[in-house]
Amino acid sequence: MNNMFKENLKELTMQYTQKEIAFKTGFSQSSINNYLTKNSEPSISFLIALKEAFGISVDDFLFSKLDPAKKINYDKFIGNYLIYYYNNDSYKGEVHSNIKNTLNYGVLSIFKEDELNTNVKVLSSVKRNRVDALKFLKAINKDEPNKIEAHYNEFGNVYVGEIDYNSQNIFITLSSIENQDKSYIILNNPLSNSKYIGGVGTVNTISRGREHNPCAQFIILSKKLLDIPDGELYDLLKFNDYMIDTDDSIKDIVNLFKRLYTSQNELSSELSESQKIAIIKNRIDLLLSTIFEANAFRFAKISNREDDTVYRYIKEGIDV
Numbered sequence: 001m002n003n004m005f006k007e008n009l010k011e012l013t014m015q016y017t018q019k020e021i022a023f024k025t026g027f028s029q030s031s032i033n034n035y036l037t038k039n040s041e042p043s044i045s046f047l048i049a050l051k052e053a054f055g056i057s058v059d060d061f062l063f064s065k066l067d068p069a070k071k072i073n074y075d076k077f078i079g080n081y082l083i084y085y086y087n088n089d090s091y092k093g094e095v096h097s098n099i100k101n102t103l104n105y106g107v108l109s110i111f112k113e114d115e116l117n118t119n120v121k122v123l124s125s126v127k128r129n130r131v132d133a134l135k136f137l138k139a140i141n142k143d144e145p146n147k148i149e150a151h152y153n154e155f156g157n158v159y160v161g162e163i164d165y166n167s168q169n170i171f172i173t174l175s176s177i178e179n180q181d182k183s184y185i186i187l188n189n190p191l192s193n194s195k196y197i198g199g200v201g202t203v204n205t206i207s208r209g210r211e212h213n214p215c216a217q218f219i220i221l222s223k224k225l226l227d228i229p230d231g232e233l234y235d236l237l238k239f240n241d242y243m244i245d246t247d248d249s250i251k252d253i254v255n256l257f258k259r260l261y262t263s264q265n266e267l268s269s270e271l272s273e274s275q276k277i278a279i280i281k282n283r284i285d286l287l288l289s290t291i292f293e294a295n296a297f298r299f300a301k302i303s304n305r306e307d308d309t310v311y312r313y314i315k316e317g318i319d320v
Contacts, residue, residue, distance in 0.1 A: 003062045005042050009035055011066045012054070024053035052119050057164045064166065074110065074120045074163060077170065077196045080140050080148075081108045082133060082320070083126065084220040084233055088207040103230055103237075105133035108172075108221060110163055113146045122161035123152045124174050134225065137320045165189050170201070181206045185219060188307055198222035200236065200302055200310040218300070220310055224317025236310060239300040249287045256283055 012021065013036070022029045027046055034040045050056045054073075060066070083106035106126035112119065127133045140151050152158045159181075161174035172185040187201030198221040207215040218237045220226070226233060260268050260276045271279070 004065055005062055006036065006039075008061050008066045012050075016054075021053075025049035051162075051164070057166060059164065060166050074165075076193070077110050077163060077165070078112065078120070079110060079195070079197075079223050080137055081110075081198055081221040081223055082106070082137055082225060083108050083124070084222070084226070084237065085126075085203065086217050086237055088205070088215045088217065089210075103130075103233055105130045107133055107137050107140070109140060109148055109152070111145045111148050113149075120163060121149070122163050122172060122174070123149065124159040124161060125152055125155050125157050126159070127157065134320060141320060159183065167191075170196075179206075179208075180212075185221075187221065188302060190311075197224070198310075198314045199307060202300075202302065218302070222310075222314045222317060223320075224314055225320050226313045226317050228313055236313075246291070249291065252287065253280070253284065256280060 009032075016024075018029050018032050021027075021032055025032075025046065026049055031046070035042060035046075047058050047061070050061060051058055083104075085104050085106070087102050087104045104126065106124060108122070108124040110120060110122050113121070125136070127136070136151070136155050140148050143151065157176070157178065159174040159176045159179075161172055161183075164171040164173075166189070168189055170185075170187040170189045172183075172187075174183040174185070175181065183203055183205040185201055185203045187199050190196070190199070200218060200220050202216060203219040204214065204216050206212045218239065220233075220236065257280065259265065260271065260279065268276075
């Protein structure tokens with residue numbers, strides 16, 4: 001296996017003894033020693049145990065060199081977050097109103113049950129009611145970390161998950177047996193040692209409408225309540241705004257109109273009024289179809305523009 005596993009395991013033994021690693025992972029010291037001294041391939045169960053015991057990103061542990069000056073942990077991300085996202089009941093994202101019944105809210109927690117525990121837990125609950133989400137967030141913010149799980153069980157609609165990260169991105173997986181659903185969130189990982197306060201990312205999940213289909217959309221996580229109108233939140237979560245140059249199309253329609261109605265020519269004199277209207281209608285339909293097809297979104301990315309806007313709103317948000 002061409003990876004950094006052996007070197008990174010050696011680096012980990014500089015931070016912890018083999019005995020400590022064995023105790024935290026549940027693997028014997030002899031197994032760990034075999035990984036260090038022989039070319040033994042790491043088992044999936046051992047990699048998962050490392051992740052759960054030390055908060056280690058499996059991808060980073062296998063393929064990136066660990067920074068010896070920095071202990072691997074998820075303390076930067078610990079906290080309770082509001083989730084802002086779209087109601088995905090509608091087919092293909094079609095909505096009858098820009099705001100009503102479209103914006104949804106939820107809560108996500110990344111926590112340790114106590115300071116001595118290196119294992120990080122991720123829980124989430126999605127609610128379509130903003131008031132309920134805020135009430136729940138206030139309750140868990142006021143209580144002890146070891147009581148967070150009890151709050152979620154009482155609140156219901158619980159998703160259980162894991163967090164992982166590398167130098168550029170944060171990965172959160174969530175699953176719910178109750179909803180038969182799994183979600184995968186990817187966010188940008190800011191180049192900062194400060195506590196993570198939230199950001200905008202993408203989420204893949206299952207739509208909750210008549211048909212449970214794969215669904216992709218933008219999502220916002222924030223430790224604070226965003227103090228902006230729902231209309232602005234709606235716009236922040238859109239994939240993009242259409243940026244269409246219609247100059248050439250307008251000129252084409254104007255020229256056609258002149259030929260049909262203002263110029264003295266064979267075309268304008270021989271056609272009836274209904275035929276002229278039909279020609280103009282067909283030309284407009286063709287131009288609109290061409291414009292929308294050319295500007296249809298094949299994919300969307302979280303750009304620095306979206307990041308900067310959302311982070312500014314989060315920093316200016318209201319503490320809950």
